[in-house]
Amino acid sequence: MYESLTPAPGPVMPERVRRNRASQPVASRVLGGNSEVRSVVVLGATGSVGSQAIDVIAASPSRFRAVVLAAGGANPGLLARQALRTGARAVAVTDPSAVEAFTAAFAALARAAGTPRHPLPVMLPGTEGLSAAAGWPCDVLLNALPGAAGLPATLTALEAGSLVALANKESLVAGGPLIARAARPGQLVPVDSEHSAIMQCLPGWAYGCPTHGIQRLILTCSGGPFRTHTAEQLAAVTPAQALDHPTWRMGPLVTVNSATLVNKGLEIIEAQALFALGYDRITAVIHPHPQSVVHSMAEYADGSTLAQTAPPDMRLPIATALAWPQRPPPSVIAPCDWTGSHTWTFEPVDTDRFPALVLARHAGSLGGSSPAVYNAANEEAVAAFLAGAIPFTAITQTIEHVLTHHVPIPDHDLTLEAVNATDAWARHHAREHLHTATPAPVRHTRKGD
The missing domain is CATH 3.40.50.720 (NAD(P)-binding Rossmann-like Domain)
Structure with a gap:
């Protein structure tokens, strides 16, 4: 029955x-x-x-x-x-x-x-x-x-x-202060590959013990499919192009976030909430596709840098989180093949072409309800971009506009109701701004194309 x-x-x-x-x-x-x-x-x-x-x-x-x-x-x-x-x-x-x-x-x-x-x-x-x-x-x-x-x-x-x-990184981005008040030491474990990598580079973090000597946390990213595009080329990006991520297969929102580097901005806010370092000590570098094997790093004051490396496969950080602080089961994925030669390259992020990281640091530094505004405004802008209503570059412009008009609710006054109200406010103001945004460029095709 x-x-x-x-x-x-x-x-x-x-x-x-x-x-x-x-x-x-x-x-x-x-x-x-x-x-x-x-x-x-x-x-x-x-x-x-x-x-x-x-x-x-x-x-x-x-x-x-x-x-x-x-x-x-x-x-x-x-x-x-x-x-x-x-x-x-x-x-x-x-x-x-x-x-x-x-x-x-x-x-x-x-x-x-x-x-x-x-x-x-x-x-x-x-x-x-x-x-x-x-x-x-x-x-x-x-x-x-x-x-x-x-x-x-x-x-x-x-x-x-x-x-x-x-x-669900939005939990920490929108409600970081609420989660910090609710969680006990060792109760929260990240699944994102970047934060999973960092926690594995911080001895004692799982047990709520301080890790001394940390200088910086370095999040890596592929740079998305447009890391070499000029500003003019970025303005002409189509939704189909933005949804073609070089490394991961994800949902539409996360894929577009990876292309704008908003995803990395969210991860910087998430890293600050998880590991309690100042925003000036959390950075991001491009580790381009098809490498994508160094998932993040922790730099220590003695000059050493610890990195976690593995082929890009989300099953490993998932298994790591489920098993933490034990190691995951054997053979979750095949390891890197160290019998062959490898070349790893890292590049700085051009924040003039990809301002999402600057906006994320600004929202995070304002604190309180500002990260929730960053997240909600972005989601509305991405939806408009995928609908063909705005150009690719208007996504971060919308985030900046809504953040500029927001008066943050401080951390100590933040409640779940306040987060929900902030989310609704940001979406409303984003939609109002999007009505006046520059329309997406019309792409003409020649007969027979």
């Missing part, structure tokens, strides 16, 4: 259990031996990071076990395959209308697999279901939800006492 359950709003565990878990040091629950199987909740399961996380979990059943999957509901067939593959106990679907499609897909897959009586996972529909998934008792919660919607889930998981593997 198939089971369907609509949960009460909020975390599903009893209050007493939640308080007890939240009072325990994170290390006491996740630092067991390699034989310990960690229970994992995956938010954003059908996205790029979520799907790869399912692959990592399924490949290492002696280390990981998925207990809850959550997704928006746009791809119920994939979510059903993931649920059957992992044996997840519960599935959250933000769009309640997708529950029926998920149920039908799951039943069909179970029959095809020769297990027609395979029990349906507990269904957690709507935003209440997502909140229940975020508060579900587990060892590790992977937050791979898209956009600023991931912030409430991060706060819920931190309050529940779970180790949070954070792939």
